[in-house]
Amino acid sequence: MSYRTHWAYEVQQSLIDHTITVAGWVQRRRDHGGLLFVDVRDRTGLVQVVADPKNPMFRVLDSVRPEFVVSITGTVQPRPQGMVNLEIASGAVELVPSLVSVLAESKTPPFMPQEAETVDELVRLKYRYLDLRRPSLFHNFELRDRVLYSLRSFFHDHGFLDVETPALARSTPEGARDFLVPSRVQPGQFYALPQSPQIFKQLLMVAGFERYYQIAKVFRDEDLRADRQPEFTQIDVEMSFVDREEILSLMEALMKQIFRDALNVHLEDFPRMTYADAMRQYGSDKPDLRAGEPLVDLTELAHQSEWSVLAEAPHTVGVLCRQYAPSRKALDDWTQFAKQLGMGGLVWLTKSETGIRCSAAKWLDQSFLQHIERATGLHVGDTLFLVSGEAPQAFTMAGQLRLEFSRRENRIEPGWRFLWVTEFPLFEWSEEEGRLTSAHHPFTMPMMEDHSLVEEAPTRVRSEAYDVVLNGIELASGSLRIYRPDLQAKIFSVLGLSDAEIQEKFGFLLQAFQYGAPPHGGIAFGLDRIVMLMAGAKSLREVIAFPKTARGTDPLMDAPSTVDSSQLLELGIQVQPRQSGH
Numbered sequence: 001m002s003y004r005t006h007w008a009y010e011v012q013q014s015l016i017d018h019t020i021t022v023a024g025w026v027q028r029r030r031d032h033g034g035l036l037f038v039d040v041r042d043r044t045g046l047v048q049v050v051a052d053p054k055n056p057m058f059r060v061l062d063s064v065r066p067e068f069v070v071s072i073t074g075t076v077q078p079r080p081q082g083m084v085n086l087e088i089a090s091g092a093v094e095l096v097p098s099l100v101s102v103l104a105e106s107k108t109p110p111f112m113p114q115e116a117e118t119v120d121e122l123v124r125l126k127y128r129y130l131d132l133r134r135p136s137l138f139h140n141f142e143l144r145d146r147v148l149y150s151l152r153s154f155f156h157d158h159g160f161l162d163v164e165t166p167a168l169a170r171s172t173p174e175g176a177r178d179f180l181v182p183s184r185v186q187p188g189q190f191y192a193l194p195q196s197p198q199i200f201k202q203l204l205m206v207a208g209f210e211r212y213y214q215i216a217k218v219f220r221d222e223d224l225r226a227d228r229q230p231e232f233t234q235i236d237v238e239m240s241f242v243d244r245e246e247i248l249s250l251m252e253a254l255m256k257q258i259f260r261d262a263l264n265v266h267l268e269d270f271p272r273m274t275y276a277d278a279m280r281q282y283g284s285d286k287p288d289l290r291a292g293e294p295l296v297d298l299t300e301l302a303h304q305s306e307w308s309v310l311a312e313a314p315h316t317v318g319v320l321c322r323q324y325a326p327s328r329k330a331l332d333d334w335t336q337f338a339k340q341l342g343m344g345g346l347v348w349l350t351k352s353e354t355g356i357r358c359s360a361a362k363w364l365d366q367s368f369l370q371h372i373e374r375a376t377g378l379h380v381g382d383t384l385f386l387v388s389g390e391a392p393q394a395f396t397m398a399g400q401l402r403l404e405f406s407r408r409e410n411r412i413e414p415g416w417r418f419l420w421v422t423e424f425p426l427f428e429w430s431e432e433e434g435r436l437t438s439a440h441h442p443f444t445m446p447m448m449e450d451h452s453l454v455e456e457a458p459t460r461v462r463s464e465a466y467d468v469v470l471n472g473i474e475l476a477s478g479s480l481r482i483y484r485p486d487l488q489a490k491i492f493s494v495l496g497l498s499d500a501e502i503q504e505k506f507g508f509l510l511q512a513f514q515y516g517a518p519p520h521g522g523i524a525f526g527l528d529r530i531v532m533l534m535a536g537a538k539s540l541r542e543v544i545a546f547p548k549t550a551r552g553t554d555p556l557m558d559a560p561s562t563v564d565s566s567q568l569l570e571l572g573i574q575v576q577p578r579q580s581g582h
Contacts, residue, residue, distance in 0.1 A: 003071045008045040011090040015076040022047050023071040026064050048094040060100040067106035073099040126555040140535045140543045150261035154254050160211040165200035177221035187572040193219035201238040205520040206512045210240040230552050238522035270418040278421050283399020288472025289417040291406035293320050295398050296376050307363035313388035317398040321383040341397045347386035351378050419469040426463040435496050440465040445480040478523025485513040
């Protein structure tokens with residue numbers, strides 16, 4: 001028996017008078033005065049099947065219900081005049097059945113796939129197999145497939161090898177908590193699921209593979225949000241004998257090919273910006289270039305003010321809101337928003353035909369306001385917000401104000417605005433841990449001109465790290481790597497590791513570097529984030545087939561769950577109540 005000869009999208013006028021077989025799910029059944037209409041859905045679209053009581057298959061067709069699985073053979077006929085549906089590929093024809101086979105019946109679903117978007121997400125995730133029948137959701141996975149096909153083609157054409165690295169490794173510090181896996185045969189010992197294949201791909205460079213990539217599943221035990229899941233997919237890349245420019249150019253070409261192949265979008269060249277400039281101009285290391293003009297650093301001018309709030313502030317930053325003349329209530333709302341960000345208040349200026357109004361007019365004379373006007377290019381109808389404070393907080397809060405203004409006023413420009421951000425700090429101070437930590441990861445190469453600062457002024461050291469940002473979201477992070485064992489050991493030492501700890505945790509890596517390690521570097525893209533943005537989805541959960549909730553649970557499988565006590569006994573594990581505060 002042939003279940004299907006044609007997909008739904010193929011059933012068009014060219015098949016009129018042909019006998020074909022379609023298969024899929026019953027989406028809708030309608031009885032119009034004895035004339036029976038049944039819409040059959042497969043992954044490509046809908047086909048309308050129609051029968052009158054004289055048709056031998058009428059009774060069988062009358063017995064089907066929504067979400068029954070059917071295979072139907074029949075003759076393609078044109079729809080009557082005025083009944084054509086231009087919204088579907090098969091909308092000019094219908095199928096008159098000669099054989100109807102019910103392959104599987106269905107209980108009444110908790111929701112219909114075409115109505116799923118109005119259903120609570122927890123319910124949809126519990127019945128994810130029904131949710132995935134939604135055409136709009138299915139199209140996200142068609143898009144994901146096109147992206148994967150394109151990138152695999154790109155890597156093949158550029159001499160990369162697809163190499164799988166282990167999913168069971170040792171726990172190493174890479175920024176987030178590890179998911180640990182106890183070993184049954186080595187009691188008291190644990191594997192860790194990989195946060196990234198970082199060390200393995202560097203070892204592949206030592207091994208002489210030179211160009212590696214992997215579509216890698218990685219795991220991080222961290223708090224979740226819309227663009228974060230405990231397990232996700234990376235496009236992982238590493239190359240030998242390359243400098244930063246070669247990596248950036250090649251990965252930019254990769255993104256251009258993916259967007260061209262998957263969306264027929266032709267991207268412009270990506271601008272580049274250092275971390276320091278990004279923070280100063282946008283208050284963020286992942287700036288959204290669509291959200292209006294950059295920030296304006298007014299620190300020098302503010303220090304000339306006679307008002308101590310500005311004159312004594314370490315930094316004063318301006319947020320320009322072009323052609324925005326807010327009401328007094330709106331200005332009060334902005335002041336309240338500023339306080340929610342942690343500001344003490346908000347200074348605002350608005351320019352009209354009659355002059356400049358300012359919330360701090362009693363402390364700032366007209367001469368100073370005119371200096372501000374000239375420095376910012378303030379025009380009639382414009383508003384300026386001033387944010388003062390320490391760096392980087394003042395710039396960060398001003399950046400958040402800039403973004404919020406663009407969102408509230410629908411000023412976010414359409415399109416794809418990519419950006420390379422480079423020269424990140426090598427180290428950052430962790431208040432929580434009370435020590436220096438790696439801003440990227442401990443295998444990142446310091447910039448050559450900053451090598452001498454590694455020990456004497458580590459917080460001033462810039463790194464050979466770089467990020468790809470799209471519309472304010474980080475898509476990828478990478479760097480040139482340390483390949484000299486002496487420099488790598490020095491970085492570990494600055495991070496507070498003792499010689500014994502270095503040997504215990506990373507002795508194998510330092511040993512490998514002693515056998516001829518080439519200069520190398522790489523990058524890792526978040527595949528799920530790329531597809532989420534390309535699809536216009538609001539959450540990673542819309543582009544991952546079986547995602548977790550915001551609490552890290554899987555309602556479909558009811559995971560995580562308890563396990564049998566005999567399994568714990570085999571592993572030598574006893575579950576203790578968690579202490580408060582942990």
